Amino acid sequence: MNIKITGTGSYIPSTIKKNEAFYEHKFLNTDGSAINAPNEIIIDKFEAITGINERRYVSPNLNTSDIAFFAAEKAIENAKINKEDLDYIIVAHNYGDVKHTTQQSDTVPSIASRVKHLLKIENTKCVGYDVLFGCPGWIEGVIQANAFIKSGIAKKCLVIGAETLSRTIDKHDRDSMIYSDGAGAVVVESTLETGGIITHETATHTIDEAHFIHFGETYNQEIDDKRRYIKMYGRKIYEFALSNVPLAMKSCLDKSGIDIKDVKKVLIHQANEKMDEAIVKRFYKLFNLEMPNGIMPMTIGKLGNSSVATIPTLYDMILKGDMQNQKINEGDVVIFASVGAGMNINAIVYKH
Numbered sequence: 001m002n003i004k005i006t007g008t009g010s011y012i013p014s015t016i017k018k019n020e021a022f023y024e025h026k027f028l029n030t031d032g033s034a035i036n037a038p039n040e041i042i043i044d045k046f047e048a049i050t051g052i053n054e055r056r057y058v059s060p061n062l063n064t065s066d067i068a069f070f071a072a073e074k075a076i077e078n079a080k081i082n083k084e085d086l087d088y089i090i091v092a093h094n095y096g097d098v099k100h101t102t103q104q105s106d107t108v109p110s111i112a113s114r115v116k117h118l119l120k121i122e123n124t125k126c127v128g129y130d131v132l133f134g135c136p137g138w139i140e141g142v143i144q145a146n147a148f149i150k151s152g153i154a155k156k157c158l159v160i161g162a163e164t165l166s167r168t169i170d171k172h173d174r175d176s177m178i179y180s181d182g183a184g185a186v187v188v189e190s191t192l193e194t195g196g197i198i199t200h201e202t203a204t205h206t207i208d209e210a211h212f213i214h215f216g217e218t219y220n221q222e223i224d225d226k227r228r229y230i231k232m233y234g235r236k237i238y239e240f241a242l243s244n245v246p247l248a249m250k251s252c253l254d255k256s257g258i259d260i261k262d263v264k265k266v267l268i269h270q271a272n273e274k275m276d277e278a279i280v281k282r283f284y285k286l287f288n289l290e291m292p293n294g295i296m297p298m299t300i301g302k303l304g305n306s307s308v309a310t311i312p313t314l315y316d317m318i319l320k321g322d323m324q325n326q327k328i329n330e331g332d333v334v335i336f337a338s339v340g341a342g343m344n345i346n347a348i349v350y351k352h
Helices: 039-050 062-078 111-119 137-151 174-178 235-258 273-285 307-319
Strands: 002-012 015-018 055-056 090-092 127-131 157-164 180-191 196-204 213-216 229-232 263-268 333-340 344-351
Touching: 002 062, 002 137, 002 196, 039 273, 055 180, 062 111, 062 180, 090 111, 090 263, 111 127, 111 157, 111 307, 127 137, 127 333, 137 157, 137 180, 137 196, 137 229, 137 307, 137 333, 137 344, 157 307, 174 229, 180 307, 196 235, 213 307, 235 273, 235 333, 235 344, 263 273, 263 307, 307 333
Parallel strands: 090 127, 090 157, 263 333
Antiparallel strands: 002 180, 015 055, 157 180, 196 344, 213 229, 333 344
16 A cells, blocks of 8 residues: 555635735834835845745635635545545644634634535534644645554545735735745545555754744834744854755655655745745755756746745646646655744655
8 A cells, every 4th residue: 555645736816926925014123113115125135045936825815725726626536535535634834714804813613614514514423633844834734644444444645835925914014025925735546556654754843943934023113013923043044954854854754764866856945036045056066966957846936935835836737738848747746845944854766
């Protein structure tokens, strides 16, 4: 028996917000002081570092649970399974449903229960729950699905990563330009087919790193706004990721017994183009190799950073032929890897 992803689906919002849309924003330093540079320079520098030219936002009538449902429907259809046969629905997110124009996150009932309701699944033994694990949440959900199936208590699991980060950002923070919305889903099940999940690795670093990504107030001190927004210490995260993610990826690959030269793709969380490239280069350097051309597909330039949704969306796009010059063939070895709030790191070695 092997445990494989048998179906994929994603939802990419239709609303495009280009970098030029931020020209009129009032960006501020953390202490509320004005940034001594025009927005055109701030945004050009941002694009050069992150690789982001545009991002996607959901329409006002949709929430995280809605787009999670859209991706789930596609994954179930792609897997050609009966939705009533699902044993688990695992939804990775970070902020729940944040309805348009409201200031409160809504996580009761869970996003997974809402998705099950929208799917109209009648089977009460299909269990839905949420994973709060930062950006690595979707990978961790797949790792949990793998454990359930290995233990014999499940045969089919639906794992979703969905987020509407556009509703948790401070418009006065330059980092707000990183974030976007989206959803990706997969069906994971036991199969007689070859391949599947080979090894996995997870780590949580909290002594100094727990609050590198956190909730904080707006940088605009003239506003009497008690809302809290997603905030991060970008330089610390960059240094942390560069030091720790390649090691976790290497440990995961070493356990698999697979030669690094047999790895065909590295699907890494779309966090920051320069950071991702540096991580993968350092990973290959651990094996005294140069990073191969085309090994690291990227969507961040057009889709931004949708947290838990970036990897399943990227994977779905490649499999559906929606990414130019990118393909995953049967038998190809792929590494999934992510880093995010917590600070959490994880990786999977997977044979397609």
